[in-house]
Amino acid sequence: xxxxxxxxxxxxxxxxxxxxxxxxxxxxxxxxxxxxxxxxxxxxxxxxxxxxxxxxxxxxxxxxxxxxxxxxxxxxxxxxxxxxxxxxxxxxxxxxxxxxxxxxxxxxxxxxxxxxxxxxxxxxxxxxxxxxxxxxxxxxxxxxxxxxxxxxxxxxxxxxxxxxxxxxxxxxxxxxxxxxxxxxxxxxxxxxxxxxxxxxxxxxxxxxxxxxxxxxxxxxxxxxxxxxxxxxxxxxxxxxxxxxxxxxxxxxxxxxxxxxxxxxxxxxxxxxxxxxxxxxxxx
Numbered sequence: 001x002x003x004x005x006x007x008x009x010x011x012x013x014x015x016x017x018x019x020x021x022x023x024x025x026x027x028x029x030x031x032x033x034x035x036x037x038x039x040x041x042x043x044x045x046x047x048x049x050x051x052x053x054x055x056x057x058x059x060x061x062x063x064x065x066x067x068x069x070x071x072x073x074x075x076x077x078x079x080x081x082x083x084x085x086x087x088x089x090x091x092x093x094x095x096x097x098x099x100x101x102x103x104x105x106x107x108x109x110x111x112x113x114x115x116x117x118x119x120x121x122x123x124x125x126x127x128x129x130x131x132x133x134x135x136x137x138x139x140x141x142x143x144x145x146x147x148x149x150x151x152x153x154x155x156x157x158x159x160x161x162x163x164x165x166x167x168x169x170x171x172x173x174x175x176x177x178x179x180x181x182x183x184x185x186x187x188x189x190x191x192x193x194x195x196x197x198x199x200x201x202x203x204x205x206x207x208x209x210x211x212x213x214x215x216x217x218x219x220x221x222x223x224x225x226x227x228x229x230x231x232x233x234x235x236x237x238x239x240x241x242x243x244x245x246x247x248x249x250x251x252x253x254x255x256x257x258x259x260x261x262x263x264x265x266x267x268x269x270x271x272x273x274x275x276x277x278x279x280x281x282x283x
Contacts, residue, residue: 001240002053002127006143007040008113008134009058009083010092011065012265014225020099030097035264036069037094038113039132039156042226046233046269047130048078050255052240057082057121057143058135059112061091072266084120086112102221102260110134118142128152128240130232133159144168150240154232155182163188171239173232184208192239194249196231198224201253204245214249216257217282226265231256234275254278 201215234255
């Protein structure tokens with residue numbers, strides 16, 4: 001199973017604090033950690049760990065942070081031949097605040113991610129494709145247009161996209177806030193739409209009709225950063241393996257739950273065995 005991910009690559013600077021700040025508030029007593037991140041990179045690593053053969057297309061800066069941002073993917077065997085180095089722009093950075101319950105606030109400085117252009121893409125993208133919206137929209141649209149196989153569009157963060165993208169996607173994944181932003185337009189293309197609802201689970205729709213739903217196993221959440229990306233990778237892997245909608249949602253919810261039990265977007269990405277063990281325990 002081969003999956004190409006066209007997406008962002010960041011270094012996450014994570015401050016775990018006693019509480020999340022309100023506007024204008026300063027919160028002290030935090031601890032700082034550095035983890036590889038970026039929605040594209042997170043999903044690429046998670047899919048690789050769940051059993052796919054993954055190629056990532058993206059961009060980093062010519063700086064010390066790029067090595068940190070790529071390290072875990074390189075160790076796991078993700079194909080990074082599609083990652084280019086930008087001599088003018090820095091590696092993307094995400095500033096993340098996390099509270100003791102695992103809730104977070106995120107601010108992203110895109111850096112080199114902003115300069116991934118359609119020219120960096122192959123003329124044909126074989127196999128499955130996963131895209132998100134942390135790259136320039138023209139690049140995301142071009143990737144979808146050049147794909148010859150299964151396309152998953154994780155429409156996050158929410159923003160305008162073309163009708164052509166919505167109709168081409170075989171699978172659209174959004175959270176509740178993103179689903180409200182897009183409204184009924186999500187369901188006009190005929191592909192499957194998954195709406196995630198955090199601890200409440202996820203539902204899958206086709207043409208606006210709910211096909212299946214699942215709730216995640218109860219776990220002790222530490223950091224929700226990356227849980228959504230683990231879910232996206234898992235739902236794609238599950239569907240490509242031929243799981244039915246209900247099975248696929250259960251598998252993806254479990255993957256997201258495992259990711260929430262550990263700190264960091266990529267360090268928390270679950271192994272296949274961990275997801276299957278959690279499902280077995282809760283069955």
